[in-house]
Amino acid sequence: MAGSMSMGSDVVAVLPEVLLLVGALVALVGxxxxxxxxxxxxxxxxxxxLVASAVAAGFGLASPAxxxxxxxxxxxxxxxxxxxxxxxxxxxxxxxxxxxxAGHRQESETYALLLLSSTGAVVLGxxxxxxxxxxxxxLGSIPLYALVGQARTGAAAEGAMKTYLLGALLGIVLxxxxxxxxxxxxxxxxxxxxxxxxxxAPAGAVAAGAVAVLVGLMFKAGGVxxxxxxxxxxxxxxxxxxxxxxxxxxVGALVAVFRLVExxxxxxxxxxxxxxxxxxxxxxxxxxxxxxxxxxxxxxWSTVSQVGYLxxxxxxxxxxxxxxxxxxxxxxxxAVTNLTAFxxxxxxxxxxxxxxxxxxxxxxxxxxxxxxxxxxGLLGTPPTSVFLGKLLVATAAWDGGAGWxxxxxxxxxxxxxxxxxxxCAPALTFATPVDRSPTVRRWAFQAATLGGVSSILILxxxxx
Amino acid sequence: xxxxxxxLPLVAAVVLAVARGLPDAVARWxxxxxxxxxxLLVGVLWARYETPAAGTLAxxxxxxxxxxxxxxxxxxxxxxxxxxxxxxxxxxxxCAVYALRESTRPRSQxxxxxxxxxTCLGLFAAADLIVFFLFFDLSIVGMYFAIAxxxxxxxxxxxxxxxxxxxxxxxxxxxGFIGLYVASxxxxxxxxxxxxxxxxxxxxGGLVLAAVLVGLAVKTPTVPFHTWLPPxxxxxxxxxxxxxxxxxxxxxxxxxxxIAMPMLPDAWRSFAWVVIAVGVVSVVWGALVALAQxxxxxxxxxxxxxxMGYVVVAVGAAGVVGGSAEEARALAVTGAVTxxxxxxxxxxxxxxxxxxxxxxxGTYEMSRFGGLAGRAPxxxxxxxxAAFASLGLPGFSGFVAEVQxxxxxxxxxxxxxxxxxxxxxxxxxxxxxxxxxxxxERGPASAAFADVRGSELVAVAPLLVLATLIGVLPRPLLEVxxxxxxxxxxxxxx
Numbered sequence: 001m002a003g004s005m006s007m008g009s010d011v012v013a014v015l016p017e018v019l020l021l022v023g024a025l026v027a028l029v030g031x032x033x034x035x036x037x038x039x040x041x042x043x044x045x046x047x048x049x050l051v052a053s054a055v056a057a058g059f060g061l062a063s064p065a066x067x068x069x070x071x072x073x074x075x076x077x078x079x080x081x082x083x084x085x086x087x088x089x090x091x092x093x094x095x096x097x098x099x100x101x102a103g104h105r106q107e108s109e110t111y112a113l114l115l116l117s118s119t120g121a122v123v124l125g126x127x128x129x130x131x132x133x134x135x136x137x138x139l140g141s142i143p144l145y146a147l148v149g150q151a152r153t154g155a156a157a158e159g160a161m162k163t164y165l166l167g168a169l170l171g172i173v174l175x176x177x178x179x180x181x182x183x184x185x186x187x188x189x190x191x192x193x194x195x196x197x198x199x200x201a202p203a204g205a206v207a208a209g210a211v212a213v214l215v216g217l218m219f220k221a222g223g224v225x226x227x228x229x230x231x232x233x234x235x236x237x238x239x240x241x242x243x244x245x246x247x248x249x250x251v252g253a254l255v256a257v258f259r260l261v262e263x264x265x266x267x268x269x270x271x272x273x274x275x276x277x278x279x280x281x282x283x284x285x286x287x288x289x290x291x292x293x294x295x296x297x298x299x300x301w302s303t304v305s306q307v308g309y310l311x312x313x314x315x316x317x318x319x320x321x322x323x324x325x326x327x328x329x330x331x332x333x334x335a336v337t338n339l340t341a342f343x344x345x346x347x348x349x350x351x352x353x354x355x356x357x358x359x360x361x362x363x364x365x366x367x368x369x370x371x372x373x374x375x376x377g378l379l380g381t382p383p384t385s386v387f388l389g390k391l392l393v394a395t396a397a398w399d400g401g402a403g404w405x406x407x408x409x410x411x412x413x414x415x416x417x418x419x420x421x422x423x424c425a426p427a428l429t430f431a432t433p434v435d436r437s438p439t440v441r442r443w444a445f446q447a448a449t450l451g452g453v454s455s456i457l458i459l460x461x462x463x464x
Numbered sequence: 465x466x467x468x469x470x471x472l473p474l475v476a477a478v479v480l481a482v483a484r485g486l487p488d489a490v491a492r493w494x495x496x497x498x499x500x501x502x503x504l505l506v507g508v509l510w511a512r513y514e515t516p517a518a519g520t521l522a523x524x525x526x527x528x529x530x531x532x533x534x535x536x537x538x539x540x541x542x543x544x545x546x547x548x549x550x551x552x553x554x555x556x557x558x559c560a561v562y563a564l565r566e567s568t569r570p571r572s573q574x575x576x577x578x579x580x581x582x583t584c585l586g587l588f589a590a591a592d593l594i595v596f597f598l599f600f601d602l603s604i605v606g607m608y609f610a611i612a613x614x615x616x617x618x619x620x621x622x623x624x625x626x627x628x629x630x631x632x633x634x635x636x637x638x639x640g641f642i643g644l645y646v647a648s649x650x651x652x653x654x655x656x657x658x659x660x661x662x663x664x665x666x667x668x669g670g671l672v673l674a675a676v677l678v679g680l681a682v683k684t685p686t687v688p689f690h691t692w693l694p695p696x697x698x699x700x701x702x703x704x705x706x707x708x709x710x711x712x713x714x715x716x717x718x719x720x721x722x723i724a725m726p727m728l729p730d731a732w733r734s735f736a737w738v739v740i741a742v743g744v745v746s747v748v749w750g751a752l753v754a755l756a757q758x759x760x761x762x763x764x765x766x767x768x769x770x771x772m773g774y775v776v777v778a779v780g781a782a783g784v785v786g787g788s789a790e791e792a793r794a795l796a797v798t799g800a801v802t803x804x805x806x807x808x809x810x811x812x813x814x815x816x817x818x819x820x821x822x823x824x825x826g827t828y829e830m831s832r833f834g835g836l837a838g839r840a841p842x843x844x845x846x847x848x849x850a851a852f853a854s855l856g857l858p859g860f861s862g863f864v865a866e867v868q869x870x871x872x873x874x875x876x877x878x879x880x881x882x883x884x885x886x887x888x889x890x891x892x893x894x895x896x897x898x899x900x901x902x903x904x905e906r907g908p909a910s911a912a913f914a915d916v917r918g919s920e921l922v923a924v925a926p927l928l929v930l931a932t933l934i935g936v937l938p939r940p941l942l943e944v945x946x947x948x949x950x951x952x953x954x955x956x957x958x
Contacts, residue, residue, distance in 0.1 A: 382598035410635045
């Protein structure tokens, strides 16, 4: 009796996840019974599921339930933030993609896939157990392959293929790592008991297992060494899918990495591995982005570098109290800022290269403003929220005894100026606009404006 | 009250930016109106200002913002910041009047400069490092658009170079701020000055100071970080140059007295000789390079490097504590602050006058002019006054500032007398510029040169009148500055 009682309250505790999953199933099944011109109903269901999930997440955040389902899942502040960020990001993605997706023959499938992958991302972030981690990884990844490939173009097919191959490979690496950790830890899978169980195990084996899991998660985060798919997918997929896959999976994956590193015994310096991956991600992402002329490819590489910055607080887990708030704040700030940039791209269909944005400031001042806010945001200039995020992660790194990481972050930020400005500067000159698309997509336009405004508002009303 | 003064231009900027159908004339006059209201408001602040007790600020405002980081929205004024607030208001008002004859997108320009004014005022009033940094970076973004949008010549490239350089510097500054925070747990400038962290830590303190110094040196700019300045000025519009040289450069030197000296006293004393050396080199190098220019605006730009060099020498000398009287060091700091105000007024005027040349003829090349004194007597008079004020003739603010700088610095560090060469060189180069522009044969560009009139006169003359007033009656200014410089010197000597 007691068991079923607690089971019931556990289900209530994960209501946001349940709502996402139910929404996905309704969208999937309901979509097949809805005529194509009536598919907006499915969109309504999806939006309702996301809003309900966000509201439930808000209540959950106010009074975190703690570990549920025998400690395999942790409903704490971090999970609460992940739920909120994922739900609101997916809402923004749907907003910016209305025109692109509406009337598409797979409209309802798109919504179902978005919701399923969101569920995976949230569960990944909340997982406090190696086996739940594996399930969440698969739940989050498999819809991604379909989302990338949906555009049905050659580039989309290539992107989907790359995503699939890398996802499959790194998924296996992740599972191998989990197996090793289970083996040397005497079958202990929950993070709560893992630290103690691994304390006596051979450090080499623990390190190998932890690194393997870490590398697997880097596929979802889109950081080195699991980053190869990101630029291709961002370029080849629809703008909607590109915006989603460069934002939402990262949110869950980075919190998952945080929890994993936290659970490792002190004898194994996983933090150092994370630091190396952070440096590699930001450096490689920035250097590769410097040479890009296609906007979505450029944004793809830029997200790789952002993962590097996001890994900074993870590299000092357990060494400073700032690590967790820094990571969570940066994640929220990054999500809204990155989506703003994609919303601008979505609002101006047909503009694929940096040159196409010349003179945008004259033709569409509002969109140019949103672009400016998002790119300066990704760069980390005040008054955008990513500035505070960068400040927090750099401070956390320095406070955690890794001041050199803060220096690397600053050097990389300088390098990133090169490409953010290369996009921004011609867009804001008063030169004669290149008029590729006289029509601006209204919904995407609204999403861009909303994103730009909230990217600044987050900074002003931050109350942590 | 203080927040109102700071954010009023921002509100105006938003309104101007949104009101797309606004007639150009209304936009121009709206900017003038806002700028004059700001002058009035700052005047009220000055009238109500009383020197705050040690370790506190006048007009203090503090609102909780990011408690987790020990950062708050904290503003306040003292004798170092109030004169610069006033300078900002005056220079922007002069620019607003000068821009009454602007024909290129006047509404956007007015909005942009109102925004810039908020960033400048906010920076000087900031009492929290994060707030300071926020305004510091925003001023860079604003100035980038001012140069790129209204500049001439190679404006895009110069604007980009300006942005890259100063943004790089700002990141150094940010690193230094993070270092201060990690050592102390707060970003509050009052708290950091009262209880400086990193005292006696040697290397760490030195590194943090180095990061802060690089950031400020780029903005000031000092040799060897000055290379962004001449192209930025040459290609900027006249009002952009006036604001850049008159106000934005002061952010760097203000940072020395506001942040580097009181918050890192230990490291400042250890590295004071580096600061002095950089200052002396800036003074001499800036003057020498200015001497070699044939382009008037480039020449004025290089004299900025020279004039800011005096400030750097003075604040460096204030860090050499052993063997000099506290009064001498306080005198040097007072001279430094006076020099900031003086340079802001005079260089603002010089750049606006250079802008008049460009408006009429499209060139700054001095060899194309000549004989302007007969053709345009009012212009000649204004230019001559500005040039003599800039070279430090007694009776003008530059003299008051430089006398104090040298009296204080040489008493503390005798070999700073080397920098006196700079005064000689500036005198030579300004006299030569006067000769080339105003006297001799009429050059090809002087032929149809119309004299200054109306808005141009109203924009430039008050700047020069103020510079003269400070030169003749410096007491009102010095009474505000002196207590603050004594406080800074005492903080450095801890």
